Amino acid sequence: MINIIKASASYDAIVIGSGITGGWAAKELCEKGLKTLLLERGRDIHHIKDYPTANLNPWDFEYRLNNTTQELTENPIRSRTSDESDRMFFASDVDHPYIQQKPFNWVRGYQVGGRSLIWGRQCYRLSDLDFEANIKEGISIDWPIRYKDISGWYDYVERFIGVSGKHENLPHLPDGCYQPPMELNCIEKHLASSIKKNEEHRLLTIARVANLTRGWNGRGPCQNRNLCTRGCPYGGYFSSNSATIPAAAATGNLTIRPFSIVREIIYDEKLERATGVRVIDMNTHEELEFNSRIIFVNASTINTAAILLNSKSSRFPNGMGNDSEQLGHNLMDHHSSSGASGVYDGYRDEYYKGRRPCGFLIPRFRNIGNGTQANFLRGYNFQGRGEREGWQERKDSLKGVGSKFKEQLTKPGQWSVWMGGWGECLPYFDNKIALSVNDKDKWGLPLVEVDFSFRENEHLMMEDIKQTGASMLEEAGFKGVNTFSYNTPGGSTVHEMGTARMGNDPKTSVLNKYNQMHAVKNLFVTDGSCMTSSACQNPSLTYMALTARACDYAVSEMKKGNL
Ligand SMILES: Cc1cc2nc3c(=O)[nH]c(=O)nc-3n(C[C@H](O)[C@H](O)[C@H](O)COP(=O)(O)OP(=O)(O)OC[C@H]3O[C@@H](n4cnc5c(N)ncnc54)[C@H](O)[C@@H]3O)c2cc1C
Numbered sequence: 001m002i003n004i005i006k007a008s009a010s011y012d013a014i015v016i017g018s019g020i021t022g023g024w025a026a027k028e029l030c031e032k033g034l035k036t037l038l039l040e041r042g043r044d045i046h047h048i049k050d051y052p053t054a055n056l057n058p059w060d061f062e063y064r065l066n067n068t069t070q071e072l073t074e075n076p077i078r079s080r081t082s083d084e085s086d087r088m089f090f091a092s093d094v095d096h097p098y099i100q101q102k103p104f105n106w107v108r109g110y111q112v113g114g115r116s117l118i119w120g121r122q123c124y125r126l127s128d129l130d131f132e133a134n135i136k137e138g139i140s141i142d143w144p145i146r147y148k149d150i151s152g153w154y155d156y157v158e159r160f161i162g163v164s165g166k167h168e169n170l171p172h173l174p175d176g177c178y179q180p181p182m183e184l185n186c187i188e189k190h191l192a193s194s195i196k197k198n199e200e201h202r203l204l205t206i207a208r209v210a211n212l213t214r215g216w217n218g219r220g221p222c223q224n225r226n227l228c229t230r231g232c233p234y235g236g237y238f239s240s241n242s243a244t245i246p247a248a249a250a251t252g253n254l255t256i257r258p259f260s261i262v263r264e265i266i267y268d269e270k271l272e273r274a275t276g277v278r279v280i281d282m283n284t285h286e287e288l289e290f291n292s293r294i295i296f297v298n299a300s301t302i303n304t305a306a307i308l309l310n311s312k313s314s315r316f317p318n319g320m321g322n323d324s325e326q327l328g329h330n331l332m333d334h335h336s337s338s339g340a341s342g343v344y345d346g347y348r349d350e351y352y353k354g355r356r357p358c359g360f361l362i363p364r365f366r367n368i369g370n371g372t373q374a375n376f377l378r379g380y381n382f383q384g385r386g387e388r389e390g391w392q393e394r395k396d397s398l399k400g401v402g403s404k405f406k407e408q409l410t411k412p413g414q415w416s417v418w419m420g421g422w423g424e425c426l427p428y429f430d431n432k433i434a435l436s437v438n439d440k441d442k443w444g445l446p447l448v449e450v451d452f453s454f455r456e457n458e459h460l461m462m463e464d465i466k467q468t469g470a471s472m473l474e475e476a477g478f479k480g481v482n483t484f485s486y487n488t489p490g491g492s493t494v495h496e497m498g499t500a501r502m503g504n505d506p507k508t509s510v511l512n513k514y515n516q517m518h519a520v521k522n523l524f525v526t527d528g529s530c531m532t533s534s535a536c537q538n539p540s541l542t543y544m545a546l547t548a549r550a551c552d553y554a555v556s557e558m559k560k561g562n563l
């Protein structure tokens with residue numbers, strides 16, 4: 001029999017997961033006066049102190065930033081997106097297995113801060129084009145919110161995290177509260193002016209990123225090193241560790257418990273409430289129980305659905321809040337494996353200073369109004385970068401040996417541009433996660449099974465991405481224009497979402513318009529699992545805004561005595 005230790009302390013709120021959304025939930029709830037327990041399955045990571053590789057040079061690493069054959073074989077998912085410099089912030093495939101019904105790259109960050117330490121920091125708002133798409137096209141269900149419901153929360157989040165970017169006055173990509181933008185380089189400006197001249201409805205702008213261009217809230221400005229995934233000693237980019245968790249801790253209301261794997265949420269049938277959580281201590285394998293008045297689930301889309309599916313009771317035999325049978329379904333991820341590249345012969349006397357930690361954006365231009373219709377639904381944006389080829393790109397093509405060869409390598413090569421399309425994925429009921437009946441991890445938890453594929457609409461979009469990308473580069477005078485479509489599996493863009501969607505009708509959705517579980521009023525889910533459609537914008541800014549909004553609602557309901 002399992003010996004469950006009941007923790008003596010009881011809390012006003014429990015937050016599960018300390019990544020981008022859990023950090024926000026903890027900050028908001030603590031600042032509103034709630035004694036909050038933040039439960040995190042991974043180890044603790046202290047800002048600055050626990051960034052051991054932040055200032056190392058390539059030659060300081062044993063394998064010069066290459067992944068060894070052993071790492072590539074044992075950790076095929078982790079090694080796709082990490083190397084020696086940042087591997088410590090990516091979950092190991094060996095320790096954390098899952099079942100792929102079809103290939104699916106599930107990239108995870110199991111530590112205090114979650115994937116906020118390693119994210120790409122691109123921050124774009126959704127618009128009513130996105131919130132109204134489902135209902136207008138008869139796809140899936142309607143979002144229960146519109147842009148006006150969230151715009152103030154976008155402002156609130158952007159002001160706190162610090163987003164640099166440029167206003168472009170596009171209705172389908174609303175402007176926000178930005179620090180001064182980073183600067184486009186000469187080849188990007190060249191492409192931007194060609195697009196402006198030749199393409200109606202299209203423009204090229206600098207990426208909107210959560211990298212500071214001015215010091216802010218005790219964090220220093222970005223130093224243009226492009227080493228963000230190692231952790232930033234200046235606090236130049238937003239992470240839970242640099243911003244929300246310190247803010248939560250400053251209130252005196254926060255307790256963080258790392259190494260705490262939430263196994264399930266406890267439901268009291270008489271009270272019709274969630275009363276707490278059961279946790280497995282990662283190191284000792286002991287089981288513990290913690291109680292609270294409200295619970296925020298922020299373990300990230302797939303893990304959140306797994307916790308809820310594992311939280312069974314006679315009221316919820318198929319998982320907590322799963323009256324609609326939608327829990328675990330409608331899994332989405334953006335596709336980003338198609339695009340185009342080319343080189344430009346010119347601007348040989350121009351260069352750039354530093355390593356800007358972002359590229360450019362060409363906002364969505366398909367299906368946004370008259371004259372922009374395509375043979376698929378929804379749209380995509382281009383994210384890309386222009387740079388001069390360095391010695392790494394030229395070492396194989398240059399001829400020669402010895403000092404002359406080295407001398408040639410010290411000179412920069414041609415300008416090149418690479419751009420990939422980030423495309424919307426429709427919500428398909430059959431794209432889903434479930435819990436394995438037979439297989440368990442080393443803590444005795446059922447393994448997650450992921451069953452996901454892109455369908456015809458996404459593949460038509462990928463073709464269009466290749467063609468439009470190539471034609472914009474050719475129009476701008478680029479040579480050697482290549483298109484690519486790597487057909488990488490779902491999960492590769494690391495924007496998984498949709499497994500506990502929001503909606504107005506409890507029969508077809510798991511959460512209401514405040515991210516509150518229809519069937520369990522004191523339970524809130526505010527990570528990507530709440531998304532009713534994916535749009536094509538990088539999603540984390542929306543998750544943060546929804547989290548802050550849900551916290552505000554939850555605390556006001558508590559004050560009214562409704563929770
Ligand atoms: C390389 C990379 C680049 C990215 N670039 C961008 C970008 O440019 N823009 C963008 O919008 N998004 C980007 N993303 C995606 C972004 O990181 C996620 O959308 C975001 O982190 C989701 O926030 P979250 O709080 O839901 O999950 P996470 O940040 O993953 O946090 C979840 C936390 O929950 C913990 N947890 C999980 N299960 C349990 C459990 N059972 N018990 C206790 N704790 C648990 C985890 O350990 C983790 O700390 C990128 C991701 C990666 C990896």
Ligand code: SF4
Nearest residue numbers: 222223225226232236
């Ligand atoms: S590029 Fe900027 S934000 Fe990223 S690690 Fe360097 S200084 Fe920090």
